[in-house]
Amino acid sequence: MTAPAAAPPRPAPGAAVPVISRALPWLLTAGGAIGLAAAGALLVEKVRVLQNPDHVPACSINPVLSCGTVMDTPQATAFGDIPNPVIGVACFAIVAAVGAALLAEGVFRRWFWLGLQAGTVFGAGFVHWLIFQSLYRIGALCPYCMAVWAVTVPVFWYVTLHNLRAGHLRVPPGLHRPLDALARNHTVVLTVWAIAVAGAILHAFRDSWSSLL
Secondary structure (H helix, E strand, O other): OOOOOOOOOOOOOOOOHHHHHHHHHHHHHHHHHHHHHHHHHHHHHHHHHHHOOOOOOOEEEOOEEEHHHHHOHHHHHHHHOOHHHHHHHHHHHHHHHHHHHHHOOHHHHHHHHHHHHHHHHHHHHHHHHHHHHHHHOOOOOHHHHHHHHHHHHHHHHHHHHHHHHHOOOOOHHHHHHHHHHHOOOOHHHHHHHHHHHHHHHHHHHHHHHHHHH
């Protein structure tokens, strides 16, 4: 009978813990809570629209920032009859719970971290698909959705960095040095991503901003 795999060792008392690992529990807890709040608020607005088609969501501010416009598209139910906010509520609740467990010094096995990695990869991919759809197909932005974008990518990024550092994700030796460089400059990657998304938003709605001012 095969013995169960041992849990990852805890750092020795007094040992330095990399900043990424120190920040991860807080990031997952805060990011999960923010994403849960945004998805929950969007779900409430969706229910109100279903109850009253004339209801104007609180996040519909102008023709560009308009949750109502986004809700009334096929992209808002990307997986059939399930509204996207339902998926967000479920996923962000899990993220927040994992963060809280880590703050309580919980230890998870490699298979758990790989499962979390798969979930964050799906989330990051889905978010970027939604960004493209919002900017170049729908032509409107949902403020609550943008809050979800803003937390999903950091969660994906730091979970990935943690899994690489902890050895849960195994890469060829030749990639260790560039990955270490990325880890040392982890905030630069997020800054570049934020600037790229902001630039895409400004470009996609360049003809609309002047009319709103």
